[in-house]
Amino acid sequence: MGKTMAEKILARAAGVRSVSPGDLLDVIPDVAMSHENAGLVSKSFKEIGVSKLFDPDRIVIIFDHRVPAESEKTAEGHKTVREFVKKYKIKNFFDINTGICHQVLPEQGFCRPGEVIVGTDSHTTTHGAFGVFSTGIGATEMAAVWATGKLWMMVPETIKVVTEGKFSPGVFSKDLILHLIGLLRADGADYKAIEFFGDAIDEMSIASRMVVTNLSMEMGAKAAMIPPDQKTFDFVKTVSGKPFQAVLPDSDAKYCRTVDLDLNLLAPQIACPHAVDNVKTVKELAGTPIQQALLGSCTNGRVEDLEEGVKQLAGRKVHPEVRMLVIPASWKVYRQALDKGLIAAFIDAGAVVLNPGCGPCLGAHQGLLAPGERCISSTNRNFQGRMGSTQAEIYLASPATVAASAVAGKIALPEVRS
Amino acid sequence: MKFSGTVFKYGNDVNTDVIFPGRYLKVWEPTEMAKYAMEDIDKEFAKKVKRGDILVAGKYFGCGSSREQAATCLKAAGISVVIAEGFARIFYRNAINLGLAIMACPGITAIANAGDRLEVEPTTGEVKNLTSGKTAKAKVLPPFILDILNDGGLIPHLKKS
Structure with a gap:
């Protein structure tokens, strides 16, 4: 057998x-x-x-x-x-x-x-x-x-x-x-x-x-x-x-x-609080205001993820009421992103670029949430209290959805850009 | 080894982030860890729990991170045994390795309520609710796992062999 x-x-x-x-x-x-x-x-x-x-x-x-x-x-x-x-x-x-x-x-x-x-x-x-x-x-x-x-x-x-x-x-x-x-x-x-x-x-x-x-x-x-x-x-x-x-x-x-x-029918997905299996389409959640957008982590902090983020920013600024955090997954990724101009693009858009590491993903430091705040994140867990306050909400999505939302100030579908 | 204590009861999918929040992961001393046990799901737990008490939960207890502090803090808080409908695999291993008794018992949530007195016999799997008289049967742990638990965890077990 x-x-x-x-x-x-x-x-x-x-x-x-x-x-x-x-x-x-x-x-x-x-x-x-x-x-x-x-x-x-x-x-x-x-x-x-x-x-x-x-x-x-x-x-x-x-x-x-x-x-x-x-x-x-x-x-x-x-x-x-x-x-x-x-x-x-x-x-x-x-x-x-x-x-x-x-x-x-x-x-x-x-x-x-x-x-x-x-x-x-x-x-x-x-x-x-x-x-x-x-x-x-x-x-x-x-x-x-x-x-x-x-x-x-x-x-x-x-x-x-x-x-x-x-x-x-x-x-x-x-x-x-x-x-x-x-x-x-x-x-x-x-x-x-x-x-x-x-x-x-x-x-x-x-x-x-x-x-x-x-x-x-x-x-x-x-x-x-x-x-x-x-x-x-x-x-x-x-x-x-x-x-x-x-x-x-x-x-x-x-x-x-x-x-x-069947991937032909698949639309952008988002995991809602407080469980990763609480999955909906981004379309269903579109318009929900956010205060933080996190692009990075062992899940989605590689060069192609940062590239998708920059594509969505498309020279625009991060929404004034959103803190966008960008964390390259490693020094190698960080260096490549620098060479490709991605880090400059994030900085110009008003994002905060942090050093490679787990960052706020597990609630240790670097961008925790206050009660009542909402974060859209390219990370892998949205458990209650994971990123600061137990009264905060974490939504998980693709780097493109995270960056599109950072610009819009609310959960938003990624725009189709080449 | 026979356990007898008061029940603390929780639901399904209780994850390691609420059992031992990430903000405390830098804490290494078990007695201090115990102060933060279950903080994000039950702020009263650490204050009320007494040595020998029993934690009852639904399915997939301990899902999420591999942090063994989730098992360490429960043991240090005084929990004698965790009985759940089912467990996440890393938590299950961690509990055994740290000498915290753990038993999967389908139907446990139907016969145990918070505050009940429970008696558990790990070698036979007999679970008896002393408050209501109801009983359940937990899955019996394999002998090599019982050996690790009897020795107090993997480290004392290895020291012995």
């Missing part, structure tokens, strides 16, 4: 011939990533009492959640991790001047098709865009991975998502995945893997694919994968010198569910 990507990749990482959904395995991850919570990980690691790391070269630490440190407590946390990194000779450490972990990890060549990544961040599903089985775990579990090199995993069932048709102008991968979350709901893929197929997926840029796998977490997915193709291999080969063995699903693989999506 044929196997899914999850089954094939986990079997290899566990050193067994063949696995089926429900099997419990000891998996040896290829990459173990954490961010600021490496501080918590290192604390638990010390408690285990082993003298050395299983393999320091598999560990990647990237500061992104509070950069630069927004408080003395965070500064202490950063310092603890920097000292740990030095002591244990972890060479894959990226300080506050690199970017968001889910952007930096592929940029630095750690996302190789066919491998397993665990990360102490739920949106670690992002790396499935490169044909990786990539999933989120907690800090204590990561400490055990640092010490022993392995963790237990249950082999998940897989949902097959097949797209048909093409995106209309003004509709993007963000709209596709929000629509899917609305269909399957927040727990629709809990404990499950997802594989994505279809012409639109094949034609998508790497950046757009990462939006799909990033947001798959919001359906509870354990992992979300796009079968690797030439586009994947070209990207990976430019950033990683290490050989890899790509894994594709068998044509007769067994899926627990198949979902067909």
Whole structure:
């Protein structure tokens, strides 16, 4: 019987011939990533009492959640991790001047098709865009991975998502995945893997694919994968010198569910407060006043996202009653955006350009909301209180919808621009 | 291991942002974390909860972020066991790894109300509402997970082996 990507990749990482959904395995991850919570990980690691790391070269630490440190407590946390990194000779450490972990990890060549990544961040599903089985775990579990090199995993069932048709102008991968979350709901893929197929997926840029796998977490997915193709291999080969063995699903693989999506009819989507699966069309919400517009994050902070934003601004100013925040996902993205004139365009429009990092997405700093305020955001979560006040509202949409709304001062459909 | 305590009850899809808000993620001390537990969904929780109390919830409890502080703060607040219709997978793992007992129990929300006294036997899955006399059956945890819980979490479990 044929196997899914999850089954094939986990079997290899566990050193067994063949696995089926429900099997419990000891998996040896290829990459173990954490961010600021490496501080918590290192604390638990010390408690285990082993003298050395299983393999320091598999560990990647990237500061992104509070950069630069927004408080003395965070500064202490950063310092603890920097000292740990030095002591244990972890060479894959990226300080506050690199970017968001889910952007930096592929940029630095750690996302190789066919491998397993665990990360102490739920949106670690992002790396499935490169044909990786990539999933989120907690800090204590990561400490055990640092010490022993392995963790237990249950082999998940897989949902097959097949797209048909093409995106209309003004509709993007963000709209596709929000629509899917609305269909399957927040727990629709809990404990499950997802594989994505279809012409639109094949034609998508790497950046757009990462939006799909990033947001798959919001359906509870354990992992979300796009079968690797030439586009994947070209990207990976430019950033990683290490050989890899790509894994594709068998044509007769067994899926627990198949979902067909017709993109021809898809209109711009928006997730309304306070749940990512509370999805409506932008048209239904058009005219709702906003006070903040956030363009950035591990979901939509890449060059093509910033380009869509600038297209919508089209030389106009951000509405006087709106604060527009722009956060490139990484230093590399920041630099490219500078070269392309995108940063200048945002500044001229009156947007505030912040340094790469998670920014206000998780409510840590850099643009929190007051009670009664509304923010339209290209990020991935709109839970109550996520970005400041519990009385504030967060709406999630594509970069084009966010920028169009920033100009209009209210939720607005993106204008069709080339 | 048998749990007995007063019920704090919540609905479906309770996410980690309301269990432990992101603005407190820089806090590392469990006793301090406990002060902020459930703050964005129930401001009274941290004040009222007593050691041994039981948290009952609907489906998909703990969805959202991978922050294990969501489990840490509940344990530090005194919660002995979380019983829900179902859990999000990362929270489920985190709770076990931190030594917070966690049980999926279809039908629990129908037999338990806030303020009821509940008795839970993790090895058999028996759940008894001492206030109303109603019972339910939770899914029994696999032995290797019970071992981790009995040792107090993954770190003490690893130290032992």
